[in-house]
Amino acid sequence: MTTGSTVLQAAGILKSFQGVRALDHVSFTLAAGEVHALVGGNGAGKSTLVKLLSGVHQPDGGELRYLGERRRGFASPGEARRAGIATIHQESNLVPLMSVARNLFLGREPRTRFGLIDFARMHARAAEILAAYGMEVDVRRPLGSLGAGAQQMVALARAASADARVVIMDEPTSSLEPAEMDVLFGAIDRLRGEGRSVIYVSHRLEEIYRICDRVTVLRDGKVVHTGPLPGLDRVRLVSLMVGRPYHPRADEPAPEPAGPADVPADLPILEATGLTRRHVLSGVSIAIRQGEVLGLGGLLGAGRSETARAIAGAMPVDAGQVIVAGAPLRKWSIKGAIRAGVGLVPENRTTEGIVPGLSIRDNIALAALPRLSRAGIVSDARVDRVVATFMRRLGIKAVSPRQPVAELSGGNQQKVLLARWLAMNPKILLLDEPTRGVDVAAKGEMQSLIDDLAVDGLAVLLISSDISELVENCDRVVVLHDGAITGELVGPEVTEEGIMAAMAATPQPAP
């Protein structure tokens, strides 16, 4: 390793969007020849930092120092690129209709002495460069005809050949096959060997430990840890990412000599078996009983929302089955799932659920309208009655049912969304991050609401990145990592430590 001089340094970087602080005095140092992992949960500030370093955003305060030169930031992505900072996004910013070779040399094609593109030379050089990355492709074919992994490699090769000093990779492996990953890691090793630096944004612990030298953990816009990866315990890294202390109680005398936990014997109302989708889920099986709250834990990208979406018919799967109350769902559709009694309250309430311009009443009644109408005629009185019931039951604070939802607080918007699904009389409720972005009081209310629903016999699947929320709400917790189950905790085993340990565990290959 040729780590040494500092290539890029950020000091006390500040960045806010609409008054919300995205980066709060972030300092970050990148050495030459270093592969530096950048990790953190949703909203931690990773992508904001990446966008600052690649010229998409400019900092509000603080200072960058790049190759010894002090500067406020990069005025544009072009300026960052010219300065030698190349960014490879999940969606490559290449031109799919142009040839592979053309994409590789876009903007700096070899020219003949008449100023025309020297195709022969370009193709030969392109084939040579890609061969060095272990790729054997016809460089004259359009880029779009290659697989996602191969396209990513072209983007990387382009960045590397363009004399980049710093290569930023944002989730580079999310669509790669294992063999392609090996090639990518080989390429990263080469960059490191040449003394170039890589900022590697990922939430996959295996990869981070495999190829990165150091790691910086962001949480809520702040740097909570930065240091070398070797010697950093995986569970400790997880604990830094989720912001909960990890202290297994090994030294304390065991407070309860409790035997193994009891597991529920009742028949599940929902059984999902072997849910599999390439790159997303591998063999996820869960079961929930009436009155039970099953938690789904895991790091960002572990496949939690995808599991819920698969169960709700909102995401097709390659294999797997969902059985509700003993009957398999035949058609894989949202409609079929709803009819069977599965309700999904999605993670992103503003884009996936709430219609902000509509009133509370209309937002609640939206999905249940077919049920509240006879022969296509909606009975206003019935709608009013249903809406009033749920507003009271969920404690929705509003001036009137006619108030536009946009005027409500986050917690109350979430309740409106919940009411919409409860109005459908579901048997199973899938809650994806129900308390993200709501205040502490609303969190407490949500907990007692979940208790109420469970006591009423509803089966609840609760997805949360907040580990304490899982511990306080769940009878059982299934932990996912990289699309596979790495642990199931029952009853007294449901502790913050237990969940974090399972989050840090390596997934076993699906049977």
Place this chain on the structure above:
Amino acid sequence: MGDTQAPGDGRRPVFAAERRQRIIELVRANGAVSLRELAQAVRSSEVTVRRDLRALEAEGLLNRHHGGATLPGELSREPTYTQKAQVASAEKLAIADLAASLVEDGDAIVVGPGTTTQEFARRLSRNTELAVVTNSLLVAQALAGAARVEVVLTGGTLRGSIHALVGSAAEHSLAGLRVRRAFISGNGLTAERGLSTPNMQVASVDRALAAAAEEVVVLADHTKIGIDTMVQTVPSDRIDHLVTDDGAPRDVLDDLAARGVHLHVARP
């Protein structure tokens, strides 16, 4: 993976209805049981038991309290502070005097809530290099003017009727603490069941106070000796010293002494 059929690791499949039945039986047998005890007994989490209690309460089978459950209709009333302050005040002063002699300079002690412990605390202000951890606002206040005494208050939820901090925050701030002696009071003391109090939350903190100390000193006037209230806090064999007054029933004191409790009898 992870389903319930034939668990090979000692896990036992149990129906929710069975678990609820066991909870009812446990509460019947013990009068009052805390959430944690119930969870341990049915090998489930407190979350699960919390919901079970809610369901059982909805059916009228149990009364749910913060932190536990009792049978419906059971009397578990806690006298207020003012009511207690009027009871046996001369004896309390004498007990406080005597108990103060069990404190040495340089000690670290925990002091529980109560009218007797408040009197006891007043007598500590002349001690030096003393560290006092307490969940009682009255004890803390009594020592506010003592320059050489370090007073540490636990966190917790204020229980106004006894001017004390209770709840899990109070228990947490005591966890991991180790002091020489705990000075605690209660509402009743018998040889069979030890110290007890009518309230679940108060009992939990009292237990935490006792657990923090090498030795437990109970301050109880004669009106409390031989009285059994709802929730046991410290069993007799965990009590090292009892400071009481000479009105206490002899037979109970003898029983306690036989169980290894050192008796200190004050004469008002």
